[in-house]
Amino acid sequence: MRQKPEFSEKREIIKFIEENDVKILNLCHIPENGRLKTLSFSATNKERVQEILEFGERVDGSNLFSYIEPDKSDVYITPRINRAFLNPFSATPTLNILCDYLDENGKPLEVAPKNVLARAEERLYSSTGIVLKALAEMEFYIISKNENETLFPSFPDKNYHESSPFAKFEDVRNEVLITLADIGIPTKYGHSEVGTVNRDGLTMEQHEIELLPQRLTEMAEAISITKWVIRNVCAKHGVSVSFSPKVALEHAGNGMHIHLCGIKNGKNIIVGRDGALSEKALKMIGGVLRFARSLTAFGNTVPVSYLRFISRKESPMHVCWGSRNRLALIRIPLWWSFKGKIESKNSCRRTFEYRAPDPLADAYLLFAGVTVAVDYALKNSREALRIAERLHVEKAGRKQKMLLPQSCFESAENLERDRGFYEAHGIFPRKVIDKTVERLKGYKDKDLWIRLAGKPSKIEEVLRHYLHYG
Structure with a gap:
C-alpha cells in the first residue's frame, strides 16, 4: 500500500x-x-x-x-x-x-500563520514576479538513558558526520529519512552533528535532517511534519528528542538554518551573469539584514534561543554577512562554481544561508517576515544595497557591528519598532503582532543571562525547562 x-x-x-x-x-x-x-x-x-x-x-x-x-x-x-x-x-x-x-x-482565517505567509507571498509575486524558495536544516538531539558502558565513546564537538558505532542513533535518523520520503517530504540528506552530551545517566547525540527546497508555505508545513516524524520515530525506538536551541551550557545548540533563493521566469535570481551574487541577491541580503533584529521575534521564540547566540558555537551574534563564515548571520555557501552551468529550470542549488533561526521558530510567520523583508528591499534598492555593503564582514573588517537581540524582551521591542512594515498591505494582522509582543515580553527575560552569569546550575534549570518545547 x-x-x-x-x-x-x-x-x-x-x-x-x-x-x-x-x-x-x-x-x-x-x-x-x-x-x-x-x-x-x-x-x-x-x-x-x-x-x-x-x-x-x-x-x-x-x-x-x-x-x-x-x-x-x-x-x-x-x-x-x-x-x-x-x-x-x-x-x-x-x-x-x-x-x-x-x-x-468560509474564508481563509486571517490570523492563521499559513494565511499570513500566503498573503506575503502573493504580495511579493504580484509586485516583482519572484517566488521565494527555502530549505531548512533541522538540528536536534536524540536522548537516551545510559544502560551499559559505552564501548565506542564519542567526544564533545567531535561528532560531525560521525558513523556508527561512534554515532549511536544513525539507524534512527535513517528511518526518519525513509519515513519522510514515504509520506511525500523530500529530503536532501541526514548526518550526525557536532554535539554530544553524556551526563546524569543520559546520552544526547545531535543530528541533522536537511530538506530539499520548496516554496515557503510548503517548507513551513514540511518543518512541522518533519518534527512530528522525528518524534514518532524516536518514540518507536524508546528514545526521546529535543529541538531546543540550547540543551546544555557548554555544548552546541540546535539551529534551523534557512537557505533561500528566488525564482523568476524559471531562473534563480541569486546568481549573476558572472556566476557571482547578483544585484538582486545583494538587495535581498540587505533586506534580511535590515529586519534581522525584529525577525528574531518569529525565528527565536524562547529565552534559550538567545543563549545559543551568546555562546557562539557556530551561531551568529552580529548582524552581518560573508562568504562561508559560519559566525555571520548570513553566509554564502560554496556553489560548485567549477562545474560551470549547474542550474536547471526552477533550480535552487545556489542559495544564501540565513543562520539565526532555530527549530522552535514559528516557521510560517518567520517566512512571512522574510518575504516582507525581501519585498521591502527590492522596492528600496539603494537602502538595501547600502546595508549589504556596510555589513559585509570581509569589507567591514573590525568596525563595530550591530548585535542581534539578547533576549525575547529585546526581540519584542524590535518587533514593535518594525511592526508598521509587517502590518502594511494587511499582511500581518495587528492582533498577531500584539500577541507575539505580549508572549515574548511575558518571559521577563530582559536581563536573564546577566542575572544568571556565574550560576551554571541555575542556567541548567532554565535549559531543562525548555528541553521539550516546540
Whole structure:
C-alpha cells in the first residue's frame, strides 16, 4: 500500500479507503505553536466520510491560536484533498489529511500563520514576479538513558558526520529519512552533528535532517511534519528528542538554518551573469539584514534561543554577512562554481544561508517576515544595497557591528519598532503582532543571562525547562 497516494478528487479518497480497509480518517492541522494536531474519525461509514471530506469540522480556535478570544472561538478545518498520506505510525490503517483553517464565512482565517505567509507571498509575486524558495536544516538531539558502558565513546564537538558505532542513533535518523520520503517530504540528506552530551545517566547525540527546497508555505508545513516524524520515530525506538536551541551550557545548540533563493521566469535570481551574487541577491541580503533584529521575534521564540547566540558555537551574534563564515548571520555557501552551468529550470542549488533561526521558530510567520523583508528591499534598492555593503564582514573588517537581540524582551521591542512594515498591505494582522509582543515580553527575560552569569546550575534549570518545547 502506498503511504503517499495521489488524490485530486474526494471520490478517489473514498475509493482508496474502501479498497485498502482504512479504519481511521485523521484531519490534521498546524496551529500557532507549529505542532501537528489531529482530529480522528471512524472511516467505516461511506456517507460519514463523504460528509467529512465535504465540510471538514468545527474546532475551538481559542485553544489553537492566542489571537482568538473564547467568546468567538469556532473556526473550521477543511481537508486539502491533495495532501493526504497513510499514517506510518498507526497500527490501525489510518489516513491523515492536512487541513486549512477557515473563518465563520468560509474564508481563509486571517490570523492563521499559513494565511499570513500566503498573503506575503502573493504580495511579493504580484509586485516583482519572484517566488521565494527555502530549505531548512533541522538540528536536534536524540536522548537516551545510559544502560551499559559505552564501548565506542564519542567526544564533545567531535561528532560531525560521525558513523556508527561512534554515532549511536544513525539507524534512527535513517528511518526518519525513509519515513519522510514515504509520506511525500523530500529530503536532501541526514548526518550526525557536532554535539554530544553524556551526563546524569543520559546520552544526547545531535543530528541533522536537511530538506530539499520548496516554496515557503510548503517548507513551513514540511518543518512541522518533519518534527512530528522525528518524534514518532524516536518514540518507536524508546528514545526521546529535543529541538531546543540550547540543551546544555557548554555544548552546541540546535539551529534551523534557512537557505533561500528566488525564482523568476524559471531562473534563480541569486546568481549573476558572472556566476557571482547578483544585484538582486545583494538587495535581498540587505533586506534580511535590515529586519534581522525584529525577525528574531518569529525565528527565536524562547529565552534559550538567545543563549545559543551568546555562546557562539557556530551561531551568529552580529548582524552581518560573508562568504562561508559560519559566525555571520548570513553566509554564502560554496556553489560548485567549477562545474560551470549547474542550474536547471526552477533550480535552487545556489542559495544564501540565513543562520539565526532555530527549530522552535514559528516557521510560517518567520517566512512571512522574510518575504516582507525581501519585498521591502527590492522596492528600496539603494537602502538595501547600502546595508549589504556596510555589513559585509570581509569589507567591514573590525568596525563595530550591530548585535542581534539578547533576549525575547529585546526581540519584542524590535518587533514593535518594525511592526508598521509587517502590518502594511494587511499582511500581518495587528492582533498577531500584539500577541507575539505580549508572549515574548511575558518571559521577563530582559536581563536573564546577566542575572544568571556565574550560576551554571541555575542556567541548567532554565535549559531543562525548555528541553521539550516546540
